[in-house]
Amino acid sequence: MSKKSELLKLIPEQGILPLYFNKDEETSVQLLRSLYSAGIRAVEYTNRGEAALNNFKAMRKVVDSELEGMYLGIGTIKDGNMAQTFIDAGADYIICPGLVESVAEVADKYDLLWVPGCMTPSEIIKAETLGAKMVKLFPGNILGPGFMSAIKELFPNLLFMPTGGVELDKANIEGWFKSGVCAVGMGSKLVSKEVMENKKYAELIHSTKEALEIIKSLRK
Numbered sequence: 001m002s003k004k005s006e007l008l009k010l011i012p013e014q015g016i017l018p019l020y021f022n023k024d025e026e027t028s029v030q031l032l033r034s035l036y037s038a039g040i041r042a043v044e045y046t047n048r049g050e051a052a053l054n055n056f057k058a059m060r061k062v063v064d065s066e067l068e069g070m071y072l073g074i075g076t077i078k079d080g081n082m083a084q085t086f087i088d089a090g091a092d093y094i095i096c097p098g099l100v101e102s103v104a105e106v107a108d109k110y111d112l113l114w115v116p117g118c119m120t121p122s123e124i125i126k127a128e129t130l131g132a133k134m135v136k137l138f139p140g141n142i143l144g145p146g147f148m149s150a151i152k153e154l155f156p157n158l159l160f161m162p163t164g165g166v167e168l169d170k171a172n173i174e175g176w177f178k179s180g181v182c183a184v185g186m187g188s189k190l191v192s193k194e195v196m197e198n199k200k201y202a203e204l205i206h207s208t209k210e211a212l213e214i215i216k217s218l219r220k
Contacts, residue, residue: 141165
C-alpha cells in the first residue's frame, strides 16, 4: 500500500489531525512526542515561521529514530517551491490553506497526499478535478457543519476534514461527524498557547486522549 493510500485510511481512522507550530525546536519535538504517546499517528506541523523548516527537519529525525508508525505532514504550504522544499525535508503529506495547483503538481510527482483548503463548491469541484482525495474545509468555524451537510451528497468520492475553530467539546465534534466529515483538524483548541508556553505536555496527552475517546464514542 502506498503512503498516500495509508494516510487516506489512517487519518479517517484516527478521526483527528492535530496541527501546530512553535518557533522553539525542542518544544516542537516534545509536543510531537506527547501527541504520539497519546495515540496519534499523523500530525500536521504548520509552516508559519522562519524556524519551521529547521524544526521540521529535527522532528523528522525524531520520527525516524523513535516514533514508529508516525506520519509527519506539513501545513500552510502556499506554492510548489515550498512543497518541494518540505518534501526534500521528508514530509509525508502536504496540507494547504487554499487550492494551489502548483502544490498538487509537485505532490503528484511523488505520489504524496495533498489536501487543499476549500471554502466553496466551485473550489471543491476544482480540487476534485485536480485529483484531490481529501479536502480541508477552511475556515471550519465560518463554514460550520451545516455547510458540510449541504454539499456532502455532491461529492460522494471525497473525504472532508474541517480545520479552524473545531472545539474540544463532544457536541461540537459530534455536529461535524454527523454532517459527514471523516476527521477534524485541531490546532489551538488542542495544542493551546498555554500548553506550549508552559510546556504542559501531560495536559496535552490527557486532552488528546479525551478527543480520541470522544470520536471513538461517536462511532459506536
